[in-house]
Amino acid sequence: MKMEEIIRAEGLKKYFPVEQSFLERIRGGNLFVRAVDGVSLTINKGETFALVGESGSGKTTMGKLMLKLLDPTDGRILFNNQDITFLKGERLRRMRKYMQMIYQDPYASLNPRMKIIDIISEPLIEHEICDGDEARRQAKGMLERIGLIPSENFANKYPHQLSGGQRQRIAIARAMILKPSFVVADEPVSMIDVSLRISILELLENFRKELNTAMMFITHDISVASIIAKRMGVMYLGKLVELGLLEDIVNTPAHPYTIALLSSIPSIKTKIKGIKIKGEIPDPKNPPSGCRFHPRCPFATEKCRVEEPPLIDLGKGHFSACHYAPEIMQKARNGFFA
Ligand SMILES: Nc1ncnc2c1ncn2[C@@H]1O[C@H](COP(=O)(O)OP(=O)(O)OP(=O)(O)O)[C@@H](O)[C@H]1O
Numbered sequence: 001m002k003m004e005e006i007i008r009a010e011g012l013k014k015y016f017p018v019e020q021s022f023l024e025r026i027r028g029g030n031l032f033v034r035a036v037d038g039v040s041l042t043i044n045k046g047e048t049f050a051l052v053g054e055s056g057s058g059k060t061t062m063g064k065l066m067l068k069l070l071d072p073t074d075g076r077i078l079f080n081n082q083d084i085t086f087l088k089g090e091r092l093r094r095m096r097k098y099m100q101m102i103y104q105d106p107y108a109s110l111n112p113r114m115k116i117i118d119i120i121s122e123p124l125i126e127h128e129i130c131d132g133d134e135a136r137r138q139a140k141g142m143l144e145r146i147g148l149i150p151s152e153n154f155a156n157k158y159p160h161q162l163s164g165g166q167r168q169r170i171a172i173a174r175a176m177i178l179k180p181s182f183v184v185a186d187e188p189v190s191m192i193d194v195s196l197r198i199s200i201l202e203l204l205e206n207f208r209k210e211l212n213t214a215m216m217f218i219t220h221d222i223s224v225a226s227i228i229a230k231r232m233g234v235m236y237l238g239k240l241v242e243l244g245l246l247e248d249i250v251n252t253p254a255h256p257y258t259i260a261l262l263s264s265i266p267s268i269k270t271k272i273k274g275i276k277i278k279g280e281i282p283d284p285k286n287p288p289s290g291c292r293f294h295p296r297c298p299f300a301t302e303k304c305r306v307e308e309p310p311l312i313d314l315g316k317g318h319f320s321a322c323h324y325a326p327e328i329m330q331k332a333r334n335g336f337f338a
């Protein structure tokens, strides 16, 4: 069956200007953090796509760009084959109901001065989907659906009166009440007590399946990605370094950075014996030349230092931005690294 795309990013870039003193500016020109630096990817209708990478790799920025919560420095976004890159005003507002974001911190993302029932029903009213009575009726149904029962006990409470897990359930209900066709869930369980994480992921997944919502699930943890997604992208310093089916990437990773990520997670079933990466993640204001991963890569050569690797097509939708992707894959197939 041919997959139909819901959203596509083409060469997306986001450069944030860095605050500098007058002297710094005349010395060094304008400095930018290249948070997202030319990322292209497609997400299909109803699929869950995981976006994985270390802190600072640009995952949240990428999510916000795709939802038009940030304007890109360059590149295009197509939603349902419509170019939404420059959509503004009323047309953008109308588009928003199909695209939602679930944030990492439900305390920061919910209005502290609003009652729970209003938080959940507000999007329906804002997008003129129904009147206030009907919106509150649906929100009550949502409260029951997310396990805040009896709903009367929760409807008139404020976010601070609930637990972190309950707050995140509310953030999910608020996003899903609009029946969106695409959501970005940004580390939605990383601030939640470990014992509650699975039940919240299940709640999200049940909504998603029922509504056939496509999701970009952002996480720094491949083991969480492997529970929830079939396909994934790996980001490093603003670049997509590997893309493909999760199963293929876990079995035969084709980028040294992915291998390092995989080998840091004991619960992942991979026959790869780990490689250790050197040093810290470099400064995104001044990324390394050539392949951005080269200073930390045990396989780096002179070519990696000078030449930026393109995403190489390895078949079956598997791509890697490593000059030596086929060799790395072969090493992975053999199951060990020297
Ligand atoms: N509004 C901003 N202004 C300036 N720099 C920013 C801004 N937002 C993000 N950045 C920088 O862009 C880079 C990517 O940030 P981003 O938050 O997208 O990373 P992330 O992968 O989501 O990280 P984390 O896992 O910590 O959430 C970082 O270097 C960050 O400091």
Ligand SMILES: [Mg+2]
Residues within 6 Å of the ligand: 059, 060, 061, 186
């Ligand atoms: Mg983030």
